[in-house]
Amino acid sequence: MVQKLEYLKESASQTAGPYVHIGCTPNGCGIAGVYPADLGAGMLAPQTKGERILVKGRIVDGSGTPLRDALVEIWQADAAGLYNGRGEKRGEADAGFPGWGRQPTDAATGEFRFETIKPGRVPFVDGRLMAPHITFWIVARGINIGLHTRMYFADEAQANAEDPVLLRIEHKVRLQTLIAPRSEEGGLPVYIFDIRLQGHNETIFFDI
Amino acid sequence: MSREGSFYQRDRSRHPPALTPDYKTSVLRSPRNALISLENTLSELTGPVFGHDIIGPLDNDLIRNYVHTGEPIGQRIIVYGRVLDESGRPVPDVLVEFWQANAGGRYRHKKETYLAPLDPNFGGCGRTITDADGAYRFRTIKPGAYPWPNRTNDWRPAHIHFSVFGHAFAQRLITQMYFEGDPMIWQCPIVATIPDRSAIEQLVAALDRNQTLHMDALAYKFDIVLRGRRSTLFENRLEGN
Numbered sequence: 333m334v335q336k337l338e339y340l341k342e343s344a345s346q347t348a349g350p351y352v353h354i355g356c357t358p359n360g361c362g363i364a365g366v367y368p369a370d371l372g373a374g375m376l377a378p379q380t381k382g383e384r385i386l387v388k389g390r391i392v393d394g395s396g397t398p399l400r401d402a403l404v405e406i407w408q409a410d411a412a413g414l415y416n417g418r419g420e421k422r423g424e425a426d427a428g429f430p431g432w433g434r435q436p437t438d439a440a441t442g443e444f445r446f447e448t449i450k451p452g453r454v455p456f457v458d459g460r461l462m463a464p465h466i467t468f469w470i471v472a473r474g475i476n477i478g479l480h481t482r483m484y485f486a487d488e489a490q491a492n493a494e495d496p497v498l499l500r501i502e503h504k505v506r507l508q509t510l511i512a513p514r515s516e517e518g519g520l521p522v523y524i525f526d527i528r529l530q531g532h533n534e535t536i537f538f539d540i
Numbered sequence: 541m542s543r544e545g546s547f548y549q550r551d552r553s554r555h556p557p558a559l560t561p562d563y564k565t566s567v568l569r570s571p572r573n574a575l576i577s578l579e580n581t582l583s584e585l586t587g588p589v590f591g592h593d594i595i596g597p598l599d600n601d602l603i604r605n606y607v608h609t610g611e612p613i614g615q616r617i618i619v620y621g622r623v624l625d626e627s628g629r630p631v632p633d634v635l636v637e638f639w640q641a642n643a644g645g646r647y648r649h650k651k652e653t654y655l656a657p658l659d660p661n662f663g664g665c666g667r668t669i670t671d672a673d674g675a676y677r678f679r680t681i682k683p684g685a686y687p688w689p690n691r692t693n694d695w696r697p698a699h700i701h702f703s704v705f706g707h708a709f710a711q712r713l714i715t716q717m718y719f720e721g722d723p724m725i726w727q728c729p730i731v732a733t734i735p736d737r738s739a740i741e742q743l744v745a746a747l748d749r750n751q752t753l754h755m756d757a758l759a760y761k762f763d764i765v766l767r768g769r770r771s772t773l774f775e776n777r778l779e780g781n
Binding site for chain 1: 544547548550551552554555556557558560563565566567568569570571572573575576577578579580581582583584585586587588589590594596598599605606624625626627628635637638639647648649650651652663664665666667701703707708709710712713714715716730731733734736738739740742743764765766767768
């Protein structure tokens with residue numbers, strides 16, 4: 333016998349199920365009057381610093397069918413590369429930008445849309461700068477534990493080429509699943525980040 | 541001692557794998573490649589903060605937060621517990637959201653097809669923020685069991701969904717709470733996605749007669765454990781611990 337390690341164990345994940353909207357975006361699913369607004373629905377204020385962008389995409393299953401019942405959360409740095417939250421010790425982030433957003437995928441089209449800003453660069457653990465990126469967390473019916481991934485920006489080719497996370501991915505052919513191409517919609521820069529859960533071009537998901 | 545290092549590696553032997561064929565929807569929604577291990581960077585070590593000021597006075601009272609013609613039908617219960625990390629430390633000031641079916645097992649959602657009636661006075665959502673001890677509490681109606689389209693006769697045991705934020709995005713968790721003594725827990729394909737029996741038992745709330753509200757509500761205790769975090773000792777430097 334040896335001494336016992338007195339650790340607790342993390343509670344097991346369970347699927348968010350088909351009705352995750354009731355809990356997380358109730359106003360968006362017809363449950364009005366409980367909360368004034370859905371948390372994370374809007375990320376921008378007039379005073380928010382940085383380049384306004386639209387990030388949109390779909391999450392498709394192994395048959396190519398978009399998920400119309402998923403919930404997507406994003407977490408990102410401000411335009412200066414600072415996080416507006418716990419654990420940020422390097423300085424004060426832009427008070428006009430929460431860095432966190434939450435959207436359902438559209439019940440008809442499966443599309444998610446985040447109006448946000450392009451984040452600045454954040455250092456990796458060894459001090460090298462990571463390329464600008466947005467962390468994604470995806471839950472839905474049929475997803476047993478939330479999926480973490482990252483969206484990088486196609487117009488940051490130089491930063492992407494030296495990103496410490498991207499550099500360590502062995503299968504370079506998969507890297508493009510993390511890089512969103514830039515286009516334009518009504519004068520606004522748009523990044524399209526389609527997430528493939530399974531099959532050809534399956535998106536890279538991280539065990540963090 | 542500062543706890544600002546990386547998080548303990550997630551013990552995936554206690555979490556459901558992505559592919560669990562008896563839960564049919566997982567078959568086409570499960571990644572097949574190995575997850576890429578990512579050492580925690582600031583993007584995972586930081587997380588959003590929600591202030592207590594976002595919480596309305598009825599947000600943690602599902603019996604009263606959707607009242608239209610009176611109070612909802614069903615067994616009145618208190619659900620309480622603490623959010624802890626794997627070191628046993630409370631996780632204070634974090635947002636906890638919950639949602640559930642009504643007493644008849646019916647969700648207020650347009651995709652819901654179960655014939656049990658909606659309760660005009662039950663919305664089914666609530667939220668709160670943990671206090672300095674990591675404690676939370678809410679009042680609700682015990683949800684009913686309901687059939688769902690998986691195999692032809694699958695039923696979900698009574699359960700409440702929980703969404704929990706920790707102090708960093710790496711701790712983000714969604715799970716479900718079950719009720720002590722329910723035989724249907726052990727017949728459910730979604731529960732059975734969890735490969736470890738003790739991990740399932742950890743999701744079963746205990747009936748607590750000491751916390752009932754007199755002549756009002758039964759009480760169930762449900763503690764939630766988020767990933768633990770290393771001290772910074774030895775990780776980057778020896779000082780500052």
